[in-house]
Structure formats: structure tokens, C-alpha cells
Amino acid sequence: MKSYEVNEIFFSLQGEGVRAGTANLFLRFTGCNQRCTADTHGFDCDTEFETGRPMPLPEIVAELRRANARCSWVILTGGEPALQVDEELIAGLHEAGYRLAIETNGTIELPPGLDWITISPKTEESEIRQRVAHEVKYVRAVGQPIPQTVVKADYYLISPAFDGLKLDPATLQWCLDLVQANPSWRLSVQMHKLWGIR
Numbered sequence: 708m709k710s711y712e713v714n715e716i717f718f719s720l721q722g723e724g725v726r727a728g729t730a731n732l733f734l735r736f737t738g739c740n741q742r743c744t745a746d747t748h749g750f751d752c753d754t755e756f757e758t759g760r761p762m763p764l765p766e767i768v769a770e771l772r773r774a775n776a777r778c779s780w781v782i783l784t785g786g787e788p789a790l791q792v793d794e795e796l797i798a799g800l801h802e803a804g805y806r807l808a809i810e811t812n813g814t815i816e817l818p819p820g821l822d823w824i825t826i827s828p829k830t831e832e833s834e835i836r837q838r839v840a841h842e843v844k845y846v847r848a849v850g851q852p853i854p855q856t857v858v859k860a861d862y863y864l865i866s867p868a869f870d871g872l873k874l875d876p877a878t879l880q881w882c883l884d885l886v887q888a889n890p891s892w893r894l895s896v897q898m899h900k901l902w903g904i905r
């Protein structure tokens with residue numbers, strides 16, 4: 708049976724984006740096709756995505772149920788989940804009763820059937836292959852301008868770069884100014900870091 712490399716499965720609240728504050732299961736896949744650093748992207752990647760273990764679909768569903776049997780939303784994340792998410796996984800999780808959100812950097816076109824797509828680009832716009840989403844979210848540090856995005860989305864979000872768990876007031880102010888000058892964008896703060904949850 709086919710297996711997926713899974714870094715971890717856990718239950719928490721979504722901390723950012725339009726769905727912030729909602730309860731979700733997180734299915735975090737191993738591996739990423741980017742290496743984001745402060746020098747190249749304005750922030751250092753704070754996600755461990757190197758480790759993992761192979762899990763077939765029934766084992767993934769069993770562990771999701773163990774994490775929280777009453778939660779019906781699963782966020783597919785990573786690393787970069789699009790390296791592994793396929794139609795078989797989407798169909799299997801839908802059959803198990805789940806609705807599926809994904810958080811992707813947009814460099815790989817997604818299979819059909821996902822219920823909520825968040826793209827958080829980390830590359831040149833020309834490298835973005837998934838160009839339709841429910842929300843598109845750009846991390847911004849002081850000095851980085853409003854994006855000229857190629858993504859067509861329902862919601863356009865600016866997310867201030869954190870330094871670990873800390874949000875520098877100057878970074879927040881920079882992003883507030885960006886949104887005030889560009890009202891089709893909205894602010895999305897990584898609230899889970901302020902709430903002290905994962």
C-alpha cells in the first residue's frame with residue numbers, strides 16, 4: 708500500500724489567515740522544495756520538515772481520529788505538502804469525512820478537490836504554478852513592498868515576519884502601513900505565536 712512521509716499529526720487552532728481561530732487537525736508532511744532564510748526571504752524558516760515516517764492512508768486516518776475524534780477539518784501542511792498530496796489522499800480523507808485545507812508555497816500545481824487553498828509564495832512570481840486560491844498570504848519584513856501577485860484569490864493577506872515568537876513593533880507598523888495604503892489587502896498576524904499554542 709502507498710505511504711506518505713509524515714512529519715507529525717496534531718490538533719490545534721488555525722492561528723492565521725481568514726480561517727484563524729477555527730479548530731483543525733494538522734497533517735504535516737516531510738520535505739520542502741524551498742530553503743527560506745532572512746537573507747533571501749526576509750525571515751528564517753522556523754519549521755522542522757526533515758524528519759518523518761512513512762504512513763499509509765488508514766494509519767493517517769487512525770492517527771487523525773486519535774488526535775481529535777470530533778474535528779472535521781484537516782490542514783495539509785509541511786514543509787511543502789504539494790510534494791506528496793495526490794488525488795488518492797484527497798479522496799481517502801474525504802471518504803473518511805474530512806474537509807481539507809492546504810497551505811502551500813504555490814510552486815507545484817495542486818490536484819483537484821481541496822476545500823480551502825492557502826498559497827504563501829516564497830519565490831519569484833514567475834515560479835508560481837498554482838495560481839488560483841481562496842487566500843494568498845505574503846510574509847513581509849520592513850522594507851518589502853506590497854506584492855505584485857500572479858495569484859487570483861478571494862482574500863489577499865500581508866503577514867508580518869516574526870523573529871521566533873516575537874513580533875517587532877516596527878515590522879507590524881510596516882505591514883499596517885502597507886495595508887492602509889493598499890486596501891484590497893488585509894493584515895494576517897500569526898496569532899498562534901501570541902496565543903502560545905502551536
Ligand code: SF4
Binds near residue numbers: 739741743753785829
Ligand atoms: S517554503 Fe515554508 S516550509 Fe519551506 S523553507 Fe520556506 S518557510 Fe520553510
